Amino acid sequence: MLLARESVFRSSYFSEFFLFMVLFLMIILFCSFGSVDLFSFYLFFEGRLVPTLFLILGWGYQPERLQAGIYLILYTLFASLPLLVGVIGVYNSSGLLCFFFLSDPCLSRVFFYFCMVFAFLVRIPLFLVHLWLPKAHVEAPISGSMILAGVLLKLGGYGLIRVMVFLVNFSFNLNFFWISISLLGGFLVRLVCLRQTDLKSLVAYSSVAHIGIVVCGIMTVNYWGFCGSYVLMIAHGLCSSGLFCLVNIVYERTGSRSLLVNRGLMCLIPRMSIWWFLLRSCNMAAPPSLNLLGEVVLFRSLVSWSWLTILMLGGLSFFGAAYTLYIYSYSQHGSFYSGIYSCSIFYVREFLLVFLHWFPLNLLILFRDVVSFWL
């Protein structure tokens, strides 16, 4: 993130405060993923909103970032308050909040289930409550986008996995609702991706589609579902973050995120084309990427849950490949925009940044047993 945001330091735009915000966010995320207690997890889960908001409002590019910040805060806070109620409910019934000892809290109310799950579904995000994500991603600075896509979404998935353990009784009866919304929503969002002209918005919508499959995997409450969602969360974090880097690299040169301006890039920066290709192929789960491993495991889990999911999964995969190839071809091939005056070469810093995103993505599939069966 610090590598990506070199322009902040170049223009000395409150660079020390920016650094502080990024570090503060990193510490909060580290604490949230390392917390053993449900309440401390909730605390850091909410706490990471503040530096994220500062990053978007302080270093975003356009005036629309105000609305994006409001969407982000209101969506997430509205859904998180019931989570606090649920946490207190768990404490009242079980007397403890440590993750390792939590079991069925004997609260036989569906309201409790929705309280616990809804916050993570908004965070992850589920299809119908995903509106904050394209706005926040587009308006956020590159570091904000990278950390949003790479880590913050995964907090929702991590929380869901933690919480599903003791919501199993409700899950068997009610999870079909979230699975069907996710699958149908993922399909629709992939169709929306085909229509996008803003590159960042496109990557944001493709995030929603990927995460939809992750949510389905967690909601099936299979071991394979959990493993596949875990793998796909890691893979998606690397892939989306890398794609945001690439979009930002192009944005820094052309000043526009529009696909109509950023085309024929192979003529201008051929060294970057290979990274576009590698990361795009990982995005559509082409072998040998970690996305492929995650999707294969998740497909297996979903199809074992119900064979009807094959219909949606087939559509999802097809349109995923369709928009990915279309975007790669449109942005790289063909003639470039005649309005571009000059374009600087691909710096070593950017090369390293994108390489570090791609390297674990294509390497970790060789360590399948370690990566997927960590749970």
Add this chain to the structure above:
Amino acid sequence: MAGVVRMVQGSVFRRSITLSYGKNVRIISTSKKNRETVSVAEPTDKSETTESTIVSKKNWVSYGYDFKRQEDDTNAMHSTFFFSITLCIVFGGFVFTYYPDVLLRDWAQREAYLELRRREAQGLPPIDRNLIDPQKIVLPSDEELADTDIII
């Protein structure tokens, strides 16, 4: 093949050899810039080094870390590459590969395969039907189950 034939025919070949041997050959050219550095017969070491250092400062291409000071730029490049690639990828990969078996997962898989081979050799099924003593299993009675769906 065609290239070999042309080389054997000779005139181009001879010309290229004479050019490479003859350092005193003067090539007629209207542009003056290149000739000052190239056509000097015996350049001294000092002038070469001063010319090359001047040339590198004029045409410095940044690594992307700092566009004003070359030293800071180079230091930043070296440090980022060291920490990310040397430490995280190379050393981290080494530690990850040779780390002892956490939670005995690999050991358990090896033992399982050995056990399966042993049982297969003896003609036994992979897992015993009564692995858990049936007398220890307590099932709910039919009145307790009532209308609950049993999913196997």
